[in-house]
Amino acid sequence: MDFTFTDEQCLFRDAARDFLRGEIKTQRIRESWNTDSGRDTALWRQLAEIGLTGVTVPEAHGGLGLDELDFVQLAQECGYVALPEPLVNCALVAVPLLVAVGDELAAHWLPKVAAGEARVIAGLAQDPLVEDAHVADLLLYGEGGNLYALQPDEYALVRSESVDPSRRLFRVTPNPGVAAVLDGAQAEPLLAAGFERGALGCAAQALGLAQRMLDMSVEYTAQREQFGRPIGSFQAVKHHLADVAVALEYARAPVYRAACSLARGDPRAPLHVAHAKLAACDAASLAATKSIQVHGAMGYTWEVDLHIFMKKAWALAGSWGDAASHKARIAEAVLDDGAPLGAGATF
Amino acid sequence: MQLDYTEEQQAFRAEARQWLAAHVPAEPLPSYDTEEGFQRHREWEAVLHRGRWTMVTWPGDLGGRGSSLVEWLIFEEEYYRAGAPKRVNMNGICLLGPTLMEYGSEAQKARILPKMASGEEIWAQAWSEPNAGSDMAAIRSRAARQGDTYVINGQKIWSTRAVWADWCFGMFRTDPDSQRHHGLTFILVPLDTPGVTVRPIPQLDGLPGFAEIFFDDVEVPVANRLGEEGAGWRVAMATAGFERGLMLRAPARFQETARRLVELYRENRASADRDPAIRDAVLRAYLDAEAYCLATYQTACRLDQGGKIGPESSTNKIFWSELDQAMCGTAMRILGARAELLPHAPAAAGVGTWLDDFLFAQSGPIYAGSNEIQRNIIAERMLGMPR
Numbered sequence: 001m002d003f004t005f006t007d008e009q010c011l012f013r014d015a016a017r018d019f020l021r022g023e024i025k026t027q028r029i030r031e032s033w034n035t036d037s038g039r040d041t042a043l044w045r046q047l048a049e050i051g052l053t054g055v056t057v058p059e060a061h062g063g064l065g066l067d068e069l070d071f072v073q074l075a076q077e078c079g080y081v082a083l084p085e086p087l088v089n090c091a092l093v094a095v096p097l098l099v100a101v102g103d104e105l106a107a108h109w110l111p112k113v114a115a116g117e118a119r120v121i122a123g124l125a126q127d128p129l130v131e132d133a134h135v136a137d138l139l140l141y142g143e144g145g146n147l148y149a150l151q152p153d154e155y156a157l158v159r160s161e162s163v164d165p166s167r168r169l170f171r172v173t174p175n176p177g178v179a180a181v182l183d184g185a186q187a188e189p190l191l192a193a194g195f196e197r198g199a200l201g202c203a204a205q206a207l208g209l210a211q212r213m214l215d216m217s218v219e220y221t222a223q224r225e226q227f228g229r230p231i232g233s234f235q236a237v238k239h240h241l242a243d244v245a246v247a248l249e250y251a252r253a254p255v256y257r258a259a260c261s262l263a264r265g266d267p268r269a270p271l272h273v274a275h276a277k278l279a280a281c282d283a284a285s286l287a288a289t290k291s292i293q294v295h296g297a298m299g300y301t302w303e304v305d306l307h308i309f310m311k312k313a314w315a316l317a318g319s320w321g322d323a324a325s326h327k328a329r330i331a332e333a334v335l336d337d338g339a340p341l342g343a344g345a346t347f
Numbered sequence: 348m349q350l351d352y353t354e355e356q357q358a359f360r361a362e363a364r365q366w367l368a369a370h371v372p373a374e375p376l377p378s379y380d381t382e383e384g385f386q387r388h389r390e391w392e393a394v395l396h397r398g399r400w401t402m403v404t405w406p407g408d409l410g411g412r413g414s415s416l417v418e419w420l421i422f423e424e425e426y427y428r429a430g431a432p433k434r435v436n437m438n439g440i441c442l443l444g445p446t447l448m449e450y451g452s453e454a455q456k457a458r459i460l461p462k463m464a465s466g467e468e469i470w471a472q473a474w475s476e477p478n479a480g481s482d483m484a485a486i487r488s489r490a491a492r493q494g495d496t497y498v499i500n501g502q503k504i505w506s507t508r509a510v511w512a513d514w515c516f517g518m519f520r521t522d523p524d525s526q527r528h529h530g531l532t533f534i535l536v537p538l539d540t541p542g543v544t545v546r547p548i549p550q551l552d553g554l555p556g557f558a559e560i561f562f563d564d565v566e567v568p569v570a571n572r573l574g575e576e577g578a579g580w581r582v583a584m585a586t587a588g589f590e591r592g593l594m595l596r597a598p599a600r601f602q603e604t605a606r607r608l609v610e611l612y613r614e615n616r617a618s619a620d621r622d623p624a625i626r627d628a629v630l631r632a633y634l635d636a637e638a639y640c641l642a643t644y645q646t647a648c649r650l651d652q653g654g655k656i657g658p659e660s661s662t663n664k665i666f667w668s669e670l671d672q673a674m675c676g677t678a679m680r681i682l683g684a685r686a687e688l689l690p691h692a693p694a695a696a697g698v699g700t701w702l703d704d705f706l707f708a709q710s711g712p713i714y715a716g717s718n719e720i721q722r723n724i725i726a727e728r729m730l731g732m733p734r
């Protein structure tokens with residue numbers, strides 16, 4: 001039993017953190033809103049240079065060959081800066097899918113992902129829309145129990161605008177006659193595993209978003225004065241933020257456990273992912289509610305950066321399985337007779 | 348990260364399970380807030396001691412097993428699974444014991460710890476006073492130094508299990524001119540010392556679970572002091588410190604409550620489902636108990652590897668006490684019209700121990716530092732917000 005990350009995992013996280021916090025300033029995010037694609041190919045290449053796009057790509061294909069557990073803290077850091085680039089989708093969902101499909105498709109695309117020459121994106125149809133389909137060099141698309149590997153000229157896109165200007169969402173329609181790479185019984189386990197990884201990615205980003213909003217609120221309330229003192233000295237304000245700290249503290253371990261279960265192929269991984277997704281998205285939603293409250297009217301503006309993180313948190317709560325669907329999975333596992341419950345049933 | 352038990356850990360679990368199966372009383376003991384129940388629980392502590400299970404993390408020469416915190420968590424899981432009796436000497440083994448190991452003299456350790464481990468001496472905490480509750484630095488009870496003796500005068504209140512306990516430990520003002528947390532000293536007092544009067548206070552369930560303690564020229568030797576004179580605050584903070592906080596409420600306890608809640612829901616599903624909020628609360632209970640377990644294992648692993656605990660540990664008191672309150676409240680809602688019935692009432696079939704659990708859960712957010720005080724600590728020490 002060892003519920004800690006290795007020194008290597010933490011060093012990698014710290015390096016990613018330094019890079020992301022240094023590069024992804026909110027000004028850069030705001031600028032991306034005004035571009036056509038909302039995405040930045042130069043940034044994608046930078047991410048590749050420090051090894052982030054290839055984290056999960058097998059070493060044989062030029063990557064680092066790491067797993068969900070190695071990546072989960074990196075996804076958290078992506079959330080902290082509200083990274084617009086589809087790194088989490090690519091590394092945590094699309095690449096493992098490609099690896100599982102194997103063959104020429106994997107051999108062709110994986111080295112390009114590791115090198116930062118291509119973005120591979122997964123959209124597995126549990127959400128009606130696919131994020132970042134417009135910048136996918138290869139789109140792994142699940143529909144009707146089939147898995148498609150689509151190149152840009154093989155599908156049509158219709159954009160649906162999100163409250164979060166960083167999010168680019170599309171309805172995908174494969175061209176008539178395009179064949180699936182896998183179907184039925186072959187596609188099913190891959191689509192299911194991809195879904196779990198997507199949900200884990202959301203959960204990990206939600207942790208980062210919650211932490212960011214908490215940090216911003218602590219900072220803001222230390223500076224803003226009313227009644228002749230910093231508003232952060234008022235107990236009502238303190239307790240709002242303490243509640244966020246508690247929620248965050250008890251959302252982390254479920255997310256890490258879910259990552260570990262996925263990496264180890266634990267059959268209970270779906271239950272663990274559902275818990276992680278609910279806990280982390282709840283913590284992020286609470287962070288949003290409390291943060292806007294302690295910011296006062298400033299928090300309700302477009303100009304103050306808080307909304308960048310709030311909106312992403314709100315959006316993630318409904319992505320890769322909304323709360324109702326994850327809760328339904330838990331209910332099935334827990335409320336039926338014979339479920340392992342109680343002391344000693346956790347591991 | 349490796350979330351499987353090692354072979355040694357599995358063997359440890361098997362040994363604990365086997366021993367508990369052979370020794371846990373078949374019938375639940377009477378409440379330890381009754382005279383007979385207290386005695387029976389004291390005897391149970393002796394049984395545990397003979398099996399070397401009193402406190403598995405303690406070193407072997409004190410009757411422990413030198414276990415890691417993870418093993419302690421495993422033991423607690425088996426303990427709660429087995430439905431074993433409540434621990435009547437919790438204040439001794441979880442709070443005073445570790446403090447003694449850190450601050451006690453060799454003579455004090457040798458004199459106190461073995462009898463604490465065997466249940467021969469049961470300990471009560473005596474911090475609170477009528478005017479020093481959340482504001483513990485307002486303590487006024489005096490301990491005046493006279494040669495090798497302290498002469499204690501004053502009053503303590505809310506002292507859990509003091510009615511039948513043998514000793515109490517707490518803080519007294521040794522410097523009459525001192526203010527706040529200065530000039531306080533940590534002193535151990537045998538409750539049978541002349542001048543000590545213990546007045547039971549009935550709790551919500553009517554039983555005298557705590558007591559007032561009056562000190563009227565009570566003389567105790569200076570050797571009963573823990574740490575330096577005037578350093579009581581620092582020693583006391585160690586008692587309140589995290590590892591003890593961690594040990595006070597093992598996740599197993601709440602996971603068993605969550606399990607019982609799921610079972611209660613299943614038994615009463617048809618009526619419970621008339622209110623969809625109940626089902627939601629049951630799921631929440633399961634998840635939060637699980638989260639508490641996961642976070643505790645994470646912390647235990649970190650500490651076992653030599654890590655240090657930070658102020659983030661204040662989140663745990665809030666989390667478990669509010670979880671417990673929510674779980675018991677949900678059980679009451681499921682029981683509906685039966686919820687108010689005492690367990691022996693003729694119409695009380697199927698109510699189990701929920702009413703008692705519910706009543707006690709109301710005190711969780713108050714004792715051991717109220718949750719408002721914990722939130723202040725989180726805001727100021729963990730988040731660094733201005734005072």
Ligand SMILES: Cc1cc2nc3c(=O)[nH]c(=O)nc-3n(C[C@H](O)[C@H](O)[C@H](O)COP(=O)(O)OP(=O)(O)OC[C@H]3O[C@@H](n4cnc5c(N)ncnc54)[C@H](O)[C@@H]3O)c2cc1C
Pocket residue numbers: 235471472473474475476479480481482504505506507508557710713714715716717718719720723
């Ligand atoms: C079941 C039980 C067992 C106990 N056992 C022991 C024991 O063994 N030994 C012992 O010494 N004591 C014991 N206590 C006492 C316990 O430590 C105190 O009840 C606790 O510290 C709160 O003090 P108080 O009751 O005086 O409440 P008060 O301090 O009067 O507080 C009342 C309310 O005001 C709030 N409040 C107070 N100050 C602040 C503030 N600064 N900011 C925000 N809110 C504030 C509190 O949070 C609480 O909600 C026990 C209590 C209970 C309920």
